[in-house]
Amino acid sequence: MDAGLLAQVGVNALMLSSMYILMALGFALLLSVMGILNFAHAVIYMAGGYICYQLAVIYGLNQWLSLVLAALIMGLFGLFLERFCFRPFFGDVNRTIVMTLAIIVIVESAVNAAVGTHVRSLPAFASGVIRSGGVSLSVERLVTFIIGAVLLLALIFFIRKTKVGQQMLAISQDSIGAALQGINIYRVSAVATVIACALAAVAGSLMGAIVSLSPYMGTHMLVKAIVIVILAGIGSIGGVLGAGLILGTIDAFLPLVLSGSATDAVGLGIVILILLFRPQGLFGHEA
Amino acid sequence: MKRLLILSSICLVLVLAALPFLTACPAEEEPPPPPPETLKIGALVSLTGFCSASEVLIWEGVQLFEEWINEQGGITIGEQPYLIEFVAEDIQSSADGTVAAANKLVYDHGVKFVVGPVLPFMITASGTITEPAGVIRVAYYNCGTPDEYGPNTPYTFVCNDTTLDYMTPNMQYMKEAYPNLKTISVITPDDGAPAFFEPVFNQKAADEGLEVVDWVLWPLDTTDFTTFVVKALAPNPDALFLINGWPIHMGSILKIAREMGFTGPVFACHEDPYDIREVAGVEASTEFYVHNVMMDDPEMTDMIKEIKALAEAKYGKASPTHVWGWNACYCLIQAIEEAQSLDPTVVRDSWEEMTSIDTAYGDGRLGGLDTYGINHTVSYPMPLSALQDGEVVWIMWQEVPLP
């Protein structure tokens, strides 16, 4: 296997990791802060992409502006989500799971009924291809990578340096203790949900441009997000970086040596093995 | 006086009442035609799930056909006219959904004829219900797996192009348009079907003097195709061949291939070029060939032009997939009328014997004995369209050997 091929796949691994990390960020935040697996993340990701399409293509707004607006709109939806779908079932894992699954079913069918028949893709956020040393990289993917890195750093900064972020950290470590300290768990959860939904919308829009939009695009990426947060360990946002790189590398390199469904089987097999050796995730309970 | 008035009024009324009978043709009195009955035909389509993006368009095509045929008075069996009613049941893009929908159509609705589905495992799954019940099924596609369509499925017909049938004409065109083309890389989903058509494809390529340098299989839930494309392009092939997949996959592969710097031609099977262009982007949409029609070209058949007009009137946009959905219904209706019977076994036997049949794509013939072991394929000229410089262009109608 020649060096050029490996270099190309290596670059792709990096890009793929950034795409996975973008999807996983909001999911990891909610899991750490509220301890819930927000399966609805999959459809917020998808809806964000479709809203961006509606704004940019149907209404003709500037695409970057549409991206920001989509994030804001889904962030607002996050408020609704926290108040009416998470708060009533706080602490009740079973009902939260059913609620988030219900949201997936409802939103997916609604979007499918409305626009499902049309194959849609967002226009590229940046055009052009960089070619250097036998390696090709589309500017679009590079831009996504940069946005992903920036958002990851911003989120880590937010958690470590801001008051609300510190409160989220406290809640993730011990929610009852945090409440005793006077932290308003519901308000902090609301902020976390808004951020998570906005992040999901950004991820969905960017992926909607790189790949395409589909009412069912969220479910497969959701599995990647789950892999990343479990590998990273619940409570660790920084760990999302390491876990994302690992998964991106596995997914990018395996198809070179394996064919077809074996890539899926071996890829997840590696993840399971890692988890069996480190059951609490690679970075456990750190942020 | 009064009595006379009454009497004459009665006579006048009687005469007036008798007039129609006196003036009517006394020789033959034609009985009024019987009121039309309804013939229910089932449609197995995915209205939800990952296949719905394309299959709902197929269903739209079916509905267009339903309106068109009923406007013409439906069909007539003997003296009885029948209006056609298509009933769709959602197969939910899954095998379970297909079985439930097939059960509902066959046992609840009691249909004797069904159109659809598209994917091999759905065709196989619905076959377990329709074949034993003796229900005629007109499948939309065929990937060459023996359980989909063959001597074991005597009630199944295929009225649209298939993976295997168009391989050779495709390769012949490749050689004509690209005389220096020698090597091909194939990218296809790992769904169990390649095991059957890989040897066939390799053989046909060898017959045409082409060499297949790589077969790359991708798992069905792939979102990012970059490594698969890189792998396929590693041996520097002259052309890429994409067998099977939906536009979200094909478009993505095309886009990545162009980003990697591949400028050679990319061939695909039955795809909607407009959808592919939507996903791949205008820049990458060049040198890309599909077995499909280009709705605006004057070389389209009259029927395709009519479908285009009807689709634009009803849905605002015409898609080649509308023709795809229409065609199976059209062939089925002709077969039923030809057989002059609503008994599926009679229709099947009569259809097999038909030497020619009209299709939306042109003149069709019955074939399939050599390739599939059963004479149930309606074969018609292969439509070839392409994406060139971001535009959908029509190439040609290509003659296809009888399968």
Next chain:
Amino acid sequence: MNVKSKLTKPVGLASLVILLFLLPVFIKQPYYIHIFIITLLYIIVVSSLRTVALSGQLSVAHAAFMGIGAYFSGVVSKELGLTPWLTIPLGGLAAMVIAVIIGYPFTRVRAIYFSMVSLFGGMVIVSLISVAQKWTGATAGLTGIPPLSPINIPGLINITFLGQKVPYYYFTLLLTTVCLLVLYRIEHSRIGMTWKAIAQSHLVASSVGINEAGFRVLALAVGCFFAGIAGASYAHYNLVLSPGTFGFLPSIFLVMYMLVGGRDRFAGPIIGTAILMIVPEFFRGLKEFAPLILGAIMVIVVFLMPQGIAGLFDQIKAKYGQLRQREVPSGTV
């Protein structure tokens, strides 16, 4: 009153079973029989999922074990020509063996980690089924699975299963009744008690000398055995298999059926599966809007029934009891 309430439950259950046995007399359409057969099989699967969950392990891979049973039985009976009456229990055993093999290492992970690792494990199993294309046909489908062999006792009974729905219905009904009885007995035995103890607090359980890992694997083995049996029966009814039926989305749906029905009661999975599988079938006419009905049911249950649908009766009883209490004037005992 005591005697009355003690009898109501068994009598109610018995009458339900009798009604189900008489079903084909009233409902003749094969389509509805088909729905009942599939629902009964999934009731076995979801109930066995609950059995696994009793030990504190919420497995999101149960559909994959159903798949192991289905494919094992299908492939073995097709390739080796064995009768399905033999390969169905073998399918259950195969699922059980795989469960034990991966169950031991999986005892290292707990709670939510276990659930997600099981999700990945289920996906690996389904991918491996696709990899073994030569025997399983991958997504193109495993076909040619033999139906249940005819039962022929000369002079007494002659039942053929091929092409008939009613014999399959009775077979499935009997199978489901037996499996549910067994699962119920196991749950109310010492083993079941131990599982519940582990689920409550594995540390306390270990400190009392309970072999936590061993019992967890046992729960997984029992649950997956029945999932395998149901899967194998499904294979010999459907006669065609596709890996998509056993993937991660179906596994998640199984968990959902259990949660909507009520995780805390034995009847929970039964009611949840029955309602969530049968009710949407009546709304097929809504075409692409049909899944919204499913979503609506889920939302209604999650807001109004904290203990799931199975807990509804107790909920109403409690509410009724509250109302009655208010009527009693204060001062009276």
